[in-house]
Amino acid sequence: xxIRSLRYFIAVFEERSLSxxxxxxxxxxxxxxxxxxxxEDDLGTNLFVRHSKGVTPTDSGTQLYPHACRMxxxxxxMRELFSQPxxxxxxxxxxxxxxxxxxxxxxxxxxxxxxxxxxxxxxxxTESADLRFTCSRYKQDDDVFYxxxxxxxxxxxxxxxxxxxxxxxxIKQIDRQPFISRTPCDILESxxxxxxxxxLSMDVRATVKTEEYALDLVAAGLGISLIPExxxxxxxxxxxxxxxxxxxxxxxxxxxxxxxxxxxxLIQAILSAKANIVSTKTHGTLNPSLNTDRQ
Numbered sequence: 477x478x479i480r481s482l483r484y485f486i487a488v489f490e491e492r493s494l495s496x497x498x499x500x501x502x503x504x505x506x507x508x509x510x511x512x513x514x515x516e517d518d519l520g521t522n523l524f525v526r527h528s529k530g531v532t533p534t535d536s537g538t539q540l541y542p543h544a545c546r547m548x549x550x551x552x553x554m555r556e557l558f559s560q561p562x563x564x565x566x567x568x569x570x571x572x573x574x575x576x577x578x579x580x581x582x583x584x585x586x587x588x589x590x591x592x593x594x595x596x597x598x599x600x601x602t603e604s605a606d607l608r609f610t611c612s613r614y615k616q617d618d619d620v621f622y623x624x625x626x627x628x629x630x631x632x633x634x635x636x637x638x639x640x641x642x643x644x645x646x647i648k649q650i651d652r653q654p655f656i657s658r659t660p661c662d663i664l665e666s667x668x669x670x671x672x673x674x675x676l677s678m679d680v681r682a683t684v685k686t687e688e689y690a691l692d693l694v695a696a697g698l699g700i701s702l703i704p705e706x707x708x709x710x711x712x713x714x715x716x717x718x719x720x721x722x723x724x725x726x727x728x729x730x731x732x733x734x735x736x737x738x739x740x741x742l743i744q745a746i747l748s749a750k751a752n753i754v755s756t757k758t759h760g761t762l763n764p765s766l767n768t769d770r771q
Contacts, residue, residue: 481514482544483548486541486548487501490623494530519536519540521534523540549590552740565595565742567595567596568597568598568605568607569584569598569606570598570608571598572601574660574661574662575610578706606736608732610731612726619732620732621729622729622731622746624728624730624753627705627706627727628718629703630702630719631700632702632708634714639700644717644719650700652676653679653700654679654700657682657701658686659683679699681693681698691714694714695711
């Protein structure tokens, strides 16, 4: 096992494709396949399941990923101990308004810690930027996309709402309930389709731009709302419940145009940020249990 094999493994894990990983690493696909096979042989376990559409990580692959990112990051850090001081790296990052800032802050913190010369400017999504915090559904054909975390959508409600008596909900239970909507919202079209398909009538009391505003109105007792689960973490003034008959998710990450190139240690810092998020979720600090008892 060496750092090169771990880098190839990380690329395959991120891209879910041997050919895409080969392009990303600027090597031929047989080199990726041979190195991956050797790594699996060294570890005595299968890391991926191959299929016609690409590859899917096994439990062993998912378990190895944060460790591989950490080892590669530490090796890069060792090299940088003896490198010349780098010039200032000025970058702009745009933020889409429907993304909560909690995990974005963790990513930016990791980037600034691992790339000391980095100077960031955060701008609105209407402005041009070097990197973009966005969702996979907004990834363009000429983009490189680094997935960071997956959000599952849940129903947020006031702590005294009658729906809080249920551990999970059916979409039909929210029919005609006062509702706080968000625009823009990356799953709005899918949600509207499911509402119409289920024959529901949404009593929209307010439409806001950000998840934070929506949660504040929910906490004030004005209605329920559909929000990503991680956006409600740390809040004690609302309850959240999963929907058991629909599954709405989004993948959040950083994207940039393929024509833009960035230092390898910056890309590694982005991957380290994802590894940190995966690691903390594994240990339960970022995925608290849903509230099931009234306070």
